[in-house]
Amino acid sequence: MTSNPKGKFISFEGIDGAGKSTHIAFVAETLAALGKRVVSSREPGGTAVGEKLRDLLLHEKMHLETEALLMFASRREHIAQVIEPALARGDWVISDRFTDASFAYQGGGRGLDRAKMEALENWVHPHLQPDLTLLFDVPLEVARARLDATRTLDKFEQEQADFFSACRNEYLRRAAQFPQRIVVIDSTQSIAAIRAQIGTILQELL
Numbered sequence: 001m002t003s004n005p006k007g008k009f010i011s012f013e014g015i016d017g018a019g020k021s022t023h024i025a026f027v028a029e030t031l032a033a034l035g036k037r038v039v040s041s042r043e044p045g046g047t048a049v050g051e052k053l054r055d056l057l058l059h060e061k062m063h064l065e066t067e068a069l070l071m072f073a074s075r076r077e078h079i080a081q082v083i084e085p086a087l088a089r090g091d092w093v094i095s096d097r098f099t100d101a102s103f104a105y106q107g108g109g110r111g112l113d114r115a116k117m118e119a120l121e122n123w124v125h126p127h128l129q130p131d132l133t134l135l136f137d138v139p140l141e142v143a144r145a146r147l148d149a150t151r152t153l154d155k156f157e158q159e160q161a162d163f164f165s166a167c168r169n170e171y172l173r174r175a176a177q178f179p180q181r182i183v184v185i186d187s188t189q190s191i192a193a194i195r196a197q198i199g200t201i202l203q204e205l206l
Ligand code: TYD
Pocket: 016, 021, 043, 044, 071, 096, 097, 098, 099, 101, 102, 103, 105, 106, 156, 157
């Protein structure tokens, strides 16, 4: 069924309101149509323990370092229970956020020392990185306008413009640091244009 039995790991990133959710479904459908087995997951969360941590992380105020540690605790569980077993089976893993989000939000947004972030990354996944990261990038005003005002915003979504500006800058810094892994997608484009771009990127990965 597949020419390449080995699965790949794709993560999706961007500030809240950048529009990644729309495209995650598209990537899952595209890969499934090509005969790939796809495991869709998210962070924080993706496991029973991780979803409990997500509930705390998205709704409780806490010390910055507690927040970073819990993000990585959720990630440790996610890697052990979901990501590594799936990749070992040859499945594809698509994750709504991974470690770049910790660098962007806890590092950029909240200002946690980058050396501490790197220490956590080296502890929790010294040998694992996504094969591909799609970073959906939009100006802050566009992202804010896209947040659904009819629902209650979570702890992060309630942050102010300077927080998201710092998150976005850190995402772009990571993209410049790891250009072979992270592809920046101009998320102000039409959905059709973004789908076409993603289609080309997936072809290269296959
Ligand atoms: P998000 O992925 O935007 O989910 P939804 O589309 O359901 O709102 O929500 C997760 C939030 O968690 C988001 O605001 C970013 C934040 N986050 C961090 O601050 N650090 C991390 O390491 C991760 C994975 C997420």
